[in-house]
Amino acid sequence: MYSKYWLIIKDDSKRTFEVCGQASNENSFTNKTYAMQRAGMNVSCRTPPVTNKTSSKDLVSIVGYKKEEGLYDRLCKEHMDITLRSSEDW
Numbered sequence: 001m002y003s004k005y006w007l008i009i010k011d012d013s014k015r016t017f018e019v020c021g022q023a024s025n026e027n028s029f030t031n032k033t034y035a036m037q038r039a040g041m042n043v044s045c046r047t048p049p050v051t052n053k054t055s056s057k058d059l060v061s062i063v064g065y066k067k068e069e070g071l072y073d074r075l076c077k078e079h080m081d082i083t084l085r086s087s088e089d090w
Contacts, residue, residue: 006019
């Protein structure tokens with residue numbers, strides 16, 4: 001069994017991704033991604049295990065996607081804006 005997982009967020013609209021780090025419990029990360037999806041954002045996440053082949057953040061790659069630094073922060077800000085707009089309408 002693996003003890004650590006990579007936290008990878010993907011922006012499927014712009015075909016970019018960011019490796020956010022490692023964690024032994026990815027529940028919070030995946031829940032935040034699902035919240036973004038429910039808000040209408042075209043995002044997804046992956047949590048592959050940390051292995052010898054992917055021991056470094058720079059070795060992680062996703063076919064068809066390019067790396068974007070700061071992606072997770074940008075998506076969190078966008079999600080917050082969507083959430084605030086929907087609460088103003090209520």
